[in-house]
Amino acid sequence: LKLILSGIQPTGIPHIGNFLGALSNWASLQHTANVNDNLLYAIVDLHALTVPQDPRQLRKNKLDMTIALLACGIDPKRSIIFEQSKIPAHSECAWILSCITPVGWLSRMTQWKVKSQQNKKIQSVEDIDSTSGSCLGLFAYPVLQAADILLYKATHIPIGEDNIQHLELTRDIALKINKLYKKDIFPIPQSILAPAKRVMSLRDSSKKMSKSDPSELSRINLDDTPSEIISKIKKATTDSIKGITYDPVERPAIANLITIYAAIKEVAIEEIVKEYSNSNAQQFKEALAQVLIEKLTPVRNEIEKLKIDSDYVQQVLKDGNEKASLLANKNLDELYNLCGLK
Numbered sequence: 001l002k003l004i005l006s007g008i009q010p011t012g013i014p015h016i017g018n019f020l021g022a023l024s025n026w027a028s029l030q031h032t033a034n035v036n037d038n039l040l041y042a043i044v045d046l047h048a049l050t051v052p053q054d055p056r057q058l059r060k061n062k063l064d065m066t067i068a069l070l071a072c073g074i075d076p077k078r079s080i081i082f083e084q085s086k087i088p089a090h091s092e093c094a095w096i097l098s099c100i101t102p103v104g105w106l107s108r109m110t111q112w113k114v115k116s117q118q119n120k121k122i123q124s125v126e127d128i129d130s131t132s133g134s135c136l137g138l139f140a141y142p143v144l145q146a147a148d149i150l151l152y153k154a155t156h157i158p159i160g161e162d163n164i165q166h167l168e169l170t171r172d173i174a175l176k177i178n179k180l181y182k183k184d185i186f187p188i189p190q191s192i193l194a195p196a197k198r199v200m201s202l203r204d205s206s207k208k209m210s211k212s213d214p215s216e217l218s219r220i221n222l223d224d225t226p227s228e229i230i231s232k233i234k235k236a237t238t239d240s241i242k243g244i245t246y247d248p249v250e251r252p253a254i255a256n257l258i259t260i261y262a263a264i265k266e267v268a269i270e271e272i273v274k275e276y277s278n279s280n281a282q283q284f285k286e287a288l289a290q291v292l293i294e295k296l297t298p299v300r301n302e303i304e305k306l307k308i309d310s311d312y313v314q315q316v317l318k319d320g321n322e323k324a325s326l327l328a329n330k331n332l333d334e335l336y337n338l339c340g341l342k
């Protein structure tokens with residue numbers, strides 16, 4: 001019996017990177033998993049707090065993200081959709097795990113190294129403003145991520161390539177706890193990688209497509225209109241080399257567009273390259289925009305429909321939170337017992 005679990009931060013409207021790297025995979029797992037397997041998908045709002053957030057915007061983002069999950073086909077009758085912060089067991093479990101996680105394991109995390117260098121260092125209380133970064137939470141959040149997973153005794157985690165190192169840490173923490181208490185309390189979770197492991201920014205192919213990228217032109221959001229999609233794809237960076245060839249090293253921007261096309265159409269990259277071998281970049285971009293419009297129009301329509309039914313969306317979260325709480329509290333109890341807290 002599998003327990004499949006994953007999460008997404010409510011930090012904005014999800015984009016095609018989130019869709020191809022996570023959400024579409026989450027939706028299809030509902031059909032490929034065994035009927036008895038449990039599926040849990042979390043809106044990880046505590047993780048969003050590791051960077052500055054506007055409280056009103058965060059509240060709105062949580063509802064928008066729930067709507068996006070539903071619009072992508074996550075069915076609340078099959079999957080549990082829940083809010084991380086509504087289940088205090090996540091924070092409680094994270095504290096216990098943080099007490100057995102060596103600091104050295106966390107300082108090796110590549111995301112920490114990159115993000116802490118981007119942010120200014122907080123030296124005094126005056127430094128804590130809307131742009132501050134490098135907080136303890138940013139350093140420690142892989143432990144909270146481990147708690148998100150282990151609290152449910154999850155066995156399979158659909159993740160993007162950027163999260164592989166954090167899952168490795170979760171596995172190490174699980175092994176350490178099991179050894180410490182001489183009991184296989186936690187299964188060692190395995191990753192499930194989506195075919196489109198990493199979709200890059202449309203403006204800078206050395207960066208991944210991101211909700212928090214200040215440039216709207218860097219991403220296609222799931223609620224973009226057809227004219228926004230056409231305009232963003234038209235403005236996407238390409239190169240001066242003629243024709244369409246797939247070469248991620250020499251032609252990373254074109255390679256990214258080909259990757260997106262292939263992932264949306266669910267066909268091999270070679271097939272796309274063959275089909276467009278006689279086209280120029282402009283012709284290929286026009287075709288890509290059409291493929292994206294075809295795929296995203298039903299999602300956008302569903303988003304629009306759900307936006308006016310906020311009672312239903314709130315109810316989905318309420319039900320999901322209740323179901324997730326039952327599983328989480330039972331496992332936290334077991335952990336409390338093992339530690340001697342109960």
Ligand code: AQP
Binds near residue numbers: 160161163
């Ligand atoms: N560009 C991407 N390509 C493929 N997969 C991606 N994911 C994110 N960006 C891409 C996958 O989406 C899931 C949810 O991600 P998240 O919101 O929890 O965090 P993130 O990876 O930090 O996503 P963003 O869009 O870059 O958000 P911000 O800007 O807020 O940090 C994960 O499975 C992730 O791998």
